[in-house]
Amino acid sequence: MDWRGRKQSNNVEDRRGQDVQRASGGGAALLLVRFLPMMLRSKTGRIVLILGAVVIFGGKMLGIDILPMLLGGGTQSVSQNQREMSPQEQELAQFVSVVLADTETTWHQLFSAAGKTYQEPRLVLFSNRVNSACGTASSAVGPFYCPGDNQVYLDLSFFNDMRQQLGAPGDFAQAYVIAHEVGHHVQNLLGISQQVRQAGAGKSQATVNALSVKQELQADCFAGVWGYHADNQRQLLDPDDLEEALTAASAIGDDRLQRQAGQDVVPDSFTHGSSAQRVRWFKRGFESGQVAACDTFSATAN
Structure with a gap:
């Protein structure tokens, strides 16, 4: 992929290496809890508590919060320590940002052509x-899209797993994964995700799984639609990139993953589709560049 030096998205949030810790209360807090009943029973103690409250709230009015000092840091303070990223990690984050920006360009154009407004998702690295x-x-769940906050979540170690465990290397293979999750965002904006949830309500697990397969295959097709426009409009792809994406789509087919896990292949348990299905629907989107070509729900055979 010819991605270096291209526009980056403003919608990437990097949470990698964050260490969130809650500070515990100090000795003054412990002493206060220990002796509070005794102070309430004593007239002098009650006066001390009243004076303390006056000092605390008076400080608040002046813009000075002395409560954390009295309690030795307070129980609600949160510190975040961001470890320094290696050059390789920084470059990978830039790659993700460029791919996300290119999906934004594509979907803005396609939504605008349909008389709609595209709302960009955020992508969280963790x-x-x-x-x-x-x-x-x-990280074990892999990349995912959350419709509750319109965000894509990605642990970049998944790309190592693709290369080392699934035999799916290459930058366009990685871009396909991002574009697939953005495809779920597109489904959410178009109301497709809600329709799938409604259609599966109260149905058998086999029916729910079949609906999930159709939804996932459509996201594959939407990823292919992005690839078509990235290649034809912006010449983002290299000659071997399409094969990388097809290899990745095949590598994460349900049938192949079940075999790799030493399990029997059970189509009724599929939630994402077989390797052949995932390859076929990505190619359909890539060859047409049309959202209308991605109607997996009306297709008689996926």
Whole structure:
């Protein structure tokens, strides 16, 4: 991919290496808790408490918060320590930002052509574990989109897993993953995600899984639509890039992952689609560049 030096998105939030700690209360807080009942029973103690309250709230009115000093730091203070990123980690973050920016360009154009307004998602980079509106998730779940906060979440170690464990290397393979999650954002904006949830309400697990497969394959197709425009309008792709994306799509097919895990292939348990399906729908989007070509829900056979 010819990505270096291109426009970067303003919608990337880098949470990698953050260490969030809550400071505990100091000795004064412990003493206050220990002797509070005794002070309330004593007239002198009550006077001290009243005077203390006056000092604290008086300071607040003057813009001075002395409560943390009295309590030795307070129990609600949060410190964040961001470790320094290596040059390789910094470059990978820049790559993600460029890809996200290019998806923004594509989807702004396509939404505008349809008389709609595209709302850009945020992409959160994290390490090991992250909190989202959809709950707390570990890196083990892989990249995901949360419709509750319109954000894509990505631990960049997944790209290492693609290369080393799944045999899917290459920068366009990585870009396909980002574009797929952005595809879920597009589905959310178009109301497709809500329709899928409604269609699956109260249905069997097999039915819910089948709907999930159609939704995931459509996100693959939307990723292909982005690839078409990135290649034809902005010449972002190199000659071998398409093959990288197809290899990645095949590598994360449900059937292949089940075989790698030593399990029997059970189509009714698929939630993302087989390798062949994922390749076919990405290619359909890539070859057409049209959102209308990605109607996996009406297709008689995926």
